[in-house]
Amino acid sequence: MAEGYEHSEEKDYLEEMLDNFAKATELGIIAVNTYGEVFLASKDYYECAYCRQVQNTEVGRARCRRTYKKACRQAFLWREPYFFVCHAGLVMWAVPIYADGTEVGAVMCGQVLLWEPDHIFCQDAEKFCLNENDRREMAQGVKKLRVISANQCQSSANLLQVMMQYLSKTQNAIFMDQKNLMSWRDAMTARIEERKKTLENEKFDWSVYLKREKRYLQYVRMADKEKIQNMLEMLFTDIEILCSYDRSLVKSALHDFMAVTARAIVEAGADSEVVMNGVKHYRQDMKRVENIEEMMELTYRMLNRWFDSIYLLGTDDHISVMKNVREYIEENFDRKITLDDICSHVFLSRSYLCTLFRQKTGGTINDYILRVRIEKSIELMGNRELSIKEIMKQCGFESQSYYTKTFRRLIGVNPGQYRNKFL
Numbered sequence: 001m002a003e004g005y006e007h008s009e010e011k012d013y014l015e016e017m018l019d020n021f022a023k024a025t026e027l028g029i030i031a032v033n034t035y036g037e038v039f040l041a042s043k044d045y046y047e048c049a050y051c052r053q054v055q056n057t058e059v060g061r062a063r064c065r066r067t068y069k070k071a072c073r074q075a076f077l078w079r080e081p082y083f084f085v086c087h088a089g090l091v092m093w094a095v096p097i098y099a100d101g102t103e104v105g106a107v108m109c110g111q112v113l114l115w116e117p118d119h120i121f122c123q124d125a126e127k128f129c130l131n132e133n134d135r136r137e138m139a140q141g142v143k144k145l146r147v148i149s150a151n152q153c154q155s156s157a158n159l160l161q162v163m164m165q166y167l168s169k170t171q172n173a174i175f176m177d178q179k180n181l182m183s184w185r186d187a188m189t190a191r192i193e194e195r196k197k198t199l200e201n202e203k204f205d206w207s208v209y210l211k212r213e214k215r216y217l218q219y220v221r222m223a224d225k226e227k228i229q230n231m232l233e234m235l236f237t238d239i240e241i242l243c244s245y246d247r248s249l250v251k252s253a254l255h256d257f258m259a260v261t262a263r264a265i266v267e268a269g270a271d272s273e274v275v276m277n278g279v280k281h282y283r284q285d286m287k288r289v290e291n292i293e294e295m296m297e298l299t300y301r302m303l304n305r306w307f308d309s310i311y312l313l314g315t316d317d318h319i320s321v322m323k324n325v326r327e328y329i330e331e332n333f334d335r336k337i338t339l340d341d342i343c344s345h346v347f348l349s350r351s352y353l354c355t356l357f358r359q360k361t362g363g364t365i366n367d368y369i370l371r372v373r374i375e376k377s378i379e380l381m382g383n384r385e386l387s388i389k390e391i392m393k394q395c396g397f398e399s400q401s402y403y404t405k406t407f408r409r410l411i412g413v414n415p416g417q418y419r420n421k422f423l
Contacts, residue, residue: 014174017163018042018107025156026146028111033178034103036069037291040174048111050141054088054128063087072096072106081157082106088128089113089121090145093153095160098168099175104182107160110153112146180297209238213260218375220264220307223326228307236296250292254299258282265306267371272362278302321346322360325353326368333372334396339365373397374410381419388415 022029022042028051031040054060067086071094075082082094092110096103113121125142129135168175216231239257243249262279266272282302289295328345329337342365343350357365377395380386389400392415397403407415 033105036065099179104178
C-alpha cells in the first residue's frame, strides 16, 4: 500500500507539472510511449477542439499514433526537441523522455499554427469530417486554433526539455514504469510471433489452453517457482492469440485466469484474506487499463506478489522451517512419510510443527503430502506406458481405492477420467 501511495503521489506531481505548464502557455501537452500511445496528459489542455475532431475516427487516431511514433524516433535521434507538422497540418514538437538511460517516449506539445489558417488549410481539414455536422464543428475548431511565433515555440520546447531532464533524474518512477512496460511488450511480441510459427502445423484451441492451465494450477498449488514462470509466458501468449488480440476479450480472460490462480494460491498456503484483497485491487486497477500490454504487465505483477507469499524463500525462522518441510515432502513423496520423520528433519516437536504448519498454510501436513502425491501422479499420467496402478505406487499410495478417492476429492474426477479427458 505504501509503495502504491508513493507512486500515486509521484504521478500526481508529474501531472501537476504538465498541467501548470499547459495553463501557463495555453498549449496542449501529452506524454506518449515509443509506439505513439498516450500514457500521461495535462488535465485542462489535453487537446484542442480541432484535434478532437481529427481523432473522431479510428483512421484519424491511427494517423496521430503514427505521427507521434515517428516524432519520437526523430527526437531520440537528435536527443533534443524535434519540430514537425503533424498529419493534420498543426505545428508540434517532441521532447525525448529517458528512464535509466533508456528511451521511453516523448512529450508532445503544440497543436498550433505559425500563421493564420487559409482556405487551403480549411479544405484539407474537411477530409477528417464524416458529415455536415462534423464540418460545422471542424470549422469552429479551426477558428480556435492558436497562432504563435517561432520564438514562442522554441522557448516552450527548451523549457520542456529542461523539465524532462530534471524529471528523468528525479521523479523517475512513472518513466521507469513505461520502460518496464515496453520491455514486457517487446518480449510478449517476440513470444507471440515465435508461437505463431510453432502453431502453424499443430492443433491449437481453447481445449489445448485449458489443459495447459490445469497443469499451471498444479504447479501453483505445489509452489514450483520455475515451472510456474515457464507456464505463465506460454499462457499469456495463448490468451492473446485465442482472444484474437481483442482488448475486451483479453481483459475478460485475464479476470478468469486471476480467479482460478487465486484459489490455487490459497490452496498452496497463502493467506486467503490477503489474496482476496489483492483480487479486489486488481479488478479496480484493470478498470483503468485499456492497452493489452498494460493488462498483461499488471496481471504479471500481481501474480508475482502472490507467488512471493508461497515460495517461502524469506529469512524468517518460521519461513525457513516451512520451506524445509515442503522440500522434504516433495523429495520423499514416493515413500512412506511419517510425522516423526518430518519432525526429526526440522528438529521440532510434533505438536509445535503441526500447529505452525496449520497457522501458516491453513491445512495439515497430511493434506499437503496428499496434494503433492496427487500432483506428482498427474505429471506421470503423461507417460502412456504407465498404468494408473503403477503411477499410484510410484507416488506413495498403497491402496488404489484410497488413491482414487483422494484424487476425486482434490481434482473432482477419477484418475482414469482425468487422463482420458485432459491429457
